[in-house]
Amino acid sequence: MSILQVQNLKARYAQTGDDILKGISFNVAEGDFYAIIGPSGAGKSTLIRCINRLVEPSEGSVSLFGQELTRLSARELRKTRRHIGMIFQEFNLVNRMSVMDNVLSGRLGYVGTTRSLFKLFPRSDIQRALELLDRVSLIDHVDKRADQLSGGQRQRVGIARALMQDPQLLLLDEPTASLDPKISRDVMQLIRDTARDLGIPVLCNIHDVALAKEFCNRILGLQSGRMMFDGKTADLADSDLERIYELEVL
C-alpha cells in the first residue's frame, strides 16, 4: 500500500522562474526506506521540502494517506505537518534550550498556544520524551543545553524530536552530512531500526551513495530536477549512477 504519492511535482525559484523540479513522480509504500540521491543542486532538498510544503510546489500533487497536501489551508497544513517528522542536516535544534525542551517542541502542533507559551506540556508528553531520550541513549543529558552536545548527540535529539510528533512519515534532509563516517552509520542505523519498530516509512535525501545502498530499499536518482532512476536498490547498476552524476564536474 502506498502511503505517500507524489505526481508530476514541479517547483521553481520565485525570482528567476527557473524550474528546480521538472515533474517528479514516485510512491512511498509501507516499510520503505526511500533514498533520494543526486549531485549538489539536483533539487533533493527542494523535493523533500515540497512534501511538507516548507517550499511551495508550483505544480503537481502530493498526497499522504490519500489526502491532497498541496491544496490545504494554513491551518489544515499545520495539522497535517504534525504527522510528518523531519530530521535536518544541521540538526536545527534551538541551541539555547535544554535537550528536554527541544524534544518537547516536537509536540507544539498538539499543545494549545497558551499552554505552550508557558511550556506547560502534558505529563504524558514528558513521559514520552523521556522514553524517546532513553531510546536514543541521551537520558543522562536531559537538562543539558543543546549546544553542549556533540554532533552525533545533537542529531539524536533531532531524531527524538521528530519521533515526538508521532509521525506517520519521516523526512530526512541529509541527516549525516554534518557527521563523521562512523557516527553517520550509527545514526542511519538508529533511524532505520526505529522506523522499522514503529512502522514508519522514511524518505531520505542523501549524497553518500554507499550509505544509501546499505540502508535504503529504494532509490530515486535526481539530476538537475529530473528523475534519472527510480527502483529497488538491488536494481541500481553502476551505469545508472554514472548517468545520475554525469554532469557533475570538479
Added chain:
Amino acid sequence: MNAYNSIQSKAPAREWSRYRFPRDLFRFTALLACLLGLMFAIDFLGIDLARLLTLFGRVGEVLSERYFPPDVDYVMQGDYLASVVETVQMAYLGALIGMLIAAPLAWFASWNVTLSRRVLYPLARLFIMASRSVHEMIWTILFVTVLGFGMLPGVCALVMFCIGFAGKLFAEEIEVIDMGPVEAMRSAGANPLQTFCYAVWPQIQTAWTGIAIYTWDVAFRAATVVGFFGAGGMGWYLKRNVQQLETERVAAILLSIVVLVVISELISAWARHRLNRKRDANRIAIEAEAA
C-alpha cells in the same frame, strides 16, 4: 639562479595593475566630490575658520563670568528634586510602553519571520520608520500641542521615540537569526506564535535585553529635555531659568543633568557588561565541553 628566480623566469609575461578601469575612476571621483562638497559647504555658510581658534578661550570666559559658581542650592530644593523623580518615571514609562509596542512591531517588520510579507511587513516598517524620522523633540511639541502641558505628552513622545529606536534594532536582530530552528518548528506543525516563542525568542533574548538597556539609557537622556517644550520634568526648570537669564541656576541644572545621565549610563554599561560576560562564559563553557 635560485629557486625563486627559476619560477619567475617560467611565468608567462603578463601586465598586471592594481587599478581597474572604470571602477577606480569612480572611486577617486567620489572622493574628490566629497572634498569639493566640504569646501563648498564651508564657503556657502560663510564660516570663518579663524574664529574657531578663539572658541575655547571664549567658552572658558563666558562660563567663568556668567555660569560660575553654579547655584547648587537651587537644584537641592524639594520642587526641583521632585521634577527629577518625575523625569525618571517619565523615561521609565515611555521606554517600557514603547518597547512593549516595539516588540510585536519588530516581529512583523522582520522579512524572514513576518506574519504577512504583503501587508503587515510594509505597515510595520512604515510605522517604525515614521517614528524614527521625527525627532523626539518634535514629537514633544506635537503632543504638547494636542494634549496640552504636563507629563502625558512627554510620555507619549518618549513612547514614539522608543518605538522607532528599539523597533528598528529589535527587527535587525530577528533578521539575522539562524532559520534552521524556525524551519524545524514549522515542520512540526507549530503556529506562528509558537514558532516565534520557541525558535526566534531564544536566539534574540540576550541581544534584546542589551537593546532594552540601551533604549532606557537614551530615553532617559531625552526625558531630561522634553520639559523644555512643555512636557514637564527637569527640562521645564531649564527653560524657565534660561528665559529669566538665571545663568548660575542654569549651570546647576545642566550639571545635575550631566550627573544623572552619567549615573544612568554607568548603570546601563555595567548591566550590559554583565550580560556580555554571562554570554561569553557560556560560550567558553561550551567550547571547553566540545574540546
